[in-house]
Amino acid sequence: MAHLDLEKPLLERNDRLAAENKKLTDDAGVFMVDLMASPGAGKTSTILATIEALRESYRIAVIEGDIASDVDSQTIKSKGITAVQINTGGACHLESDMIARALGVLDVEALDLIIIENVGNLVCPTDFYLGEDAKVMILSVPEGDDKPLKYPGIFQISDAIILNKVDTTPVFDFDREAFLSSVQGLNPTAPVFEIAATTGQGVESWIDWLTARVDKKKKPLR
Amino acid sequence: MHEMSIMESVFDNAYEACKSSGYTTITRIELTFGEMTEISEDSLRFAFDALKEGGPAANAELAINVLAPRSQCLECGAEYDHDRFSVKCPECGSVITKLLQGREMQIDAVEVE
Numbered sequence: 130m131a132h133l134d135l136e137k138p139l140l141e142r143n144d145r146l147a148a149e150n151k152k153l154t155d156d157a158g159v160f161m162v163d164l165m166a167s168p169g170a171g172k173t174s175t176i177l178a179t180i181e182a183l184r185e186s187y188r189i190a191v192i193e194g195d196i197a198s199d200v201d202s203q204t205i206k207s208k209g210i211t212a213v214q215i216n217t218g219g220a221c222h223l224e225s226d227m228i229a230r231a232l233g234v235l236d237v238e239a240l241d242l243i244i245i246e247n248v249g250n251l252v253c254p255t256d257f258y259l260g261e262d263a264k265v266m267i268l269s270v271p272e273g274d275d276k277p278l279k280y281p282g283i284f285q286i287s288d289a290i291i292l293n294k295v296d297t298t299p300v301f302d303f304d305r306e307a308f309l310s311s312v313q314g315l316n317p318t319a320p321v322f323e324i325a326a327t328t329g330q331g332v333e334s335w336i337d338w339l340t341a342r343v344d345k346k347k348k349p350l351r
Numbered sequence: 352m353h354e355m356s357i358m359e360s361v362f363d364n365a366y367e368a369c370k371s372s373g374y375t376t377i378t379r380i381e382l383t384f385g386e387m388t389e390i391s392e393d394s395l396r397f398a399f400d401a402l403k404e405g406g407p408a409a410n411a412e413l414a415i416n417v418l419a420p421r422s423q424c425l426e427c428g429a430e431y432d433h434d435r436f437s438v439k440c441p442e443c444g445s446v447i448t449k450l451l452q453g454r455e456m457q458i459d460a461v462e463v464e
Contacts, residue, residue: 130462131372131463132460132461133368133369133460133461133462133463134459135364135368135458135459135461136457136458137457138455139360139457139458220353220356221353222353224356252353253353253389255388256353256388256389256456278436281435281436282387282389283389285435285438314436315437317438317439317446318446318447
């Protein structure tokens with residue numbers, strides 16, 4: 130009988146491939162953002178609003194993660210934007226090897242911004258680094274103001290938080306102050322952008338935050 | 352339920368270590384998880400029982416060590432333990448902090464024979 134000391138990180142392979150994704154996008158000067166939310170929070174409509182605001186000035190591609198179907202990537206493609214669909218085949222989150230394959234089919238050098246739409250889930254995507262420059266989560270008003278208390282991890286890991294569907298606040302019992310106070314406790318440094326993606330309300334503050342980061346990473350034209 | 356894919360990585364590592372050391376049976380697997388991860392111990396044990404069947408670890412026991420979060424204040428330098436909900440510095444109230452411990456997911460050791 131023997132006791133073998135291993136002391137090995139379990140996500141070593143994921144983290145190694147994520148670091149390769151990061152290097153690839155760093156070398157190309159492209160900013161990669163991982164958008165996370167529960168199903169129906171408005172990831173796709175937030176992406177569409179972002180595309181509309183930025184498409185004249187930036188070269189954008191979208192990596193769509195879903196358990197099944199290509200509904201979302203077809204929506205993005207119908208707007209004339211490159212989209213790569215990843216079907217996880219049941220898995221509840223994206224992992225870095227899936228992103229590596231998606232990056233492999235994109236002309237990364239010819240892009241400024243890659244938006245990853247993670248699988249709809251407030252839990253599992255939290256634990257997987259994909260090589261992104263920022264993790265951003267979306268909560269929508271109908272989901273309720275108590276979600277930061279129930280799913281603290283995703284609020285803590287996010288670099289910015291979008292509160293979507295604020296135009297529906299009058300019909301839902303959503304306590305904005307309680308929500309902001311819970312978020313502040315969990316992640317005091319993350320900005321919260323209050324938007325309605327489908328009407329464009331409040332979207333500018335999110336766009337300003339994002340473009341500042343895309344510009345910072347963009348390679349100067351030679 | 353990403354515990355299933357985490358547990359697959361546990362078994363990959365355990366089988367590899369067992370085989371490369373010339374042993375055939377795994378009797379115990381020791382893991383460490385930080386409380387700031389999204390891992391549920393119940394789901395982890397369920398995945399362990401489901402995946403160990405029919406393999407070299409079929410009769411192995413699972414030991415899980417849970418690490419409480421620990422942070423350092425980047426303003427006053429204090430180091431402190433905290434729960435998973437509040438990361439603020441208890442000394443000076445600063446929110447500019449760095450997590451030192453709490454996001455670990457590691458296979459520590461295996462016992463083989």
